Amino acid sequence: xxxxxxxxxRARLVDSLVAAQTESAALxxxxxxxxxxxxxxxxxxxxxxxxxxxxxxxxSSILLLARGSRSVDGDEPLRDVLGRIEATAGDNLAExxxxxxxxxxxxxxxxxxxxxxxxxAADLSADTDIAANVxxxxxxxxxxxxxxxxxxxxxQGALANVRTHSGASTVTLTLGGSDRQARLDIVDDGRGFDxxxxxxxxxxxxxxxxxxxxxxxxxxxxxLRERGGDVIVESEPGDGTAISASLPLGLSSTGxxx
Ligand SMILES: Nc1ncnc2c1ncn2[C@@H]1O[C@H](COP(=O)(O)OP(=O)(O)OP(=O)(O)O)[C@@H](O)[C@H]1O
Ligand SMILES: [Mg+2]
Numbered sequence: 001x002x003x004x005x006x007x008x009x010r011a012r013l014v015d016s017l018v019a020a021q022t023e024s025a026a027l028x029x030x031x032x033x034x035x036x037x038x039x040x041x042x043x044x045x046x047x048x049x050x051x052x053x054x055x056x057x058x059x060s061s062i063l064l065l066a067r068g069s070r071s072v073d074g075d076e077p078l079r080d081v082l083g084r085i086e087a088t089a090g091d092n093l094a095e096x097x098x099x100x101x102x103x104x105x106x107x108x109x110x111x112x113x114x115x116x117x118x119x120x121a122a123d124l125s126a127d128t129d130i131a132a133n134v135x136x137x138x139x140x141x142x143x144x145x146x147x148x149x150x151x152x153x154x155x156q157g158a159l160a161n162v163r164t165h166s167g168a169s170t171v172t173l174t175l176g177g178s179d180r181q182a183r184l185d186i187v188d189d190g191r192g193f194d195x196x197x198x199x200x201x202x203x204x205x206x207x208x209x210x211x212x213x214x215x216x217x218x219x220x221x222x223x224l225r226e227r228g229g230d231v232i233v234e235s236e237p238g239d240g241t242a243i244s245a246s247l248p249l250g251l252s253s254t255g256x257x258x
Pocket of ligand 2: 157160161214215216217
């Protein structure tokens with residue numbers, strides 16, 4: 001009997017080890033993608049600054065010189081040529097400004113995390129009857145790619161729970177924060193669970209109690225704590241579930257986006 005339990009325990013341990021390895025490999029792949037994307041964004045920013053500082057400035061100088069020279073008394077054909085130089089420089093100045101504006105990326109928070117959260121929400125809504133919404137509050141800080149990946153993982157874990165356990169009709173993800181910390185709340189109106197009892201099972205140092213089998217919330221908490229953040233899980237049976245993840249800013253050195 002004892003032997004059978006040991007074997008079961010060992011099998012679960014192996015299972016969770018394999019799951020952790022798979023998870024870690026997937027995260028690694030996602031980070032590589034995120035870094036590549038960040039590299040491309042950084043290159044566009046550089047290019048747009050270069051065009052702004054060289055071509056656009058040059059056209060602007062030509063325009064002003066031509067305009068200045070035209071106002072000086074001179075022969076009519078020369079004034080005509082100067083007029084055309086001014087107009088051509090003006091057109092090209094406007095064109096290079098358009099290119100600068102098109103190249104300059106929006107902040108990574110706009111293009112990266114918010115878009116990824118929207119995709120997760122859209123997938124959930126498409127697969128289930130749960131209406132998933134994303135809100136991005138004003139003043140969300142710019143996040144490093146590494147921090148964005150952490151928050152994306154939190155959202156994936158929380159939404160996996162909403163999908164399988166909640167029976168909710170709506171879930172809202174809210175991205176907010178200040179210049180010191182980022183916050184991601186995932187709130188559903190489903191059946192809820194006893195969060196106090198869950199917290200009491202989270203006793204071992206890895207935060208994962210093998211006897212409960214659940215790995216998702218513990219992984220969320222561990223991932224946030226690794227970066228100096230934390231998660232608050234609020235839920236009661238019959239009363240929905242609220243997960244609030246927070247991450248301090250300015251600690252990461254692996255973002256590479258700024
Ligand atoms: N949004 C939710 N609505 C209702 N119950 C939830 C919700 N999130 C978590 N729970 C409850 O908390 C338990 C622990 O969640 P956790 O994500 O840690 O493990 P799991 O989902 O059971 O397993 P795993 O994530 O490893 O597949 C769940 O089994 C479920 O009972
Ligand atoms: Mg889970």
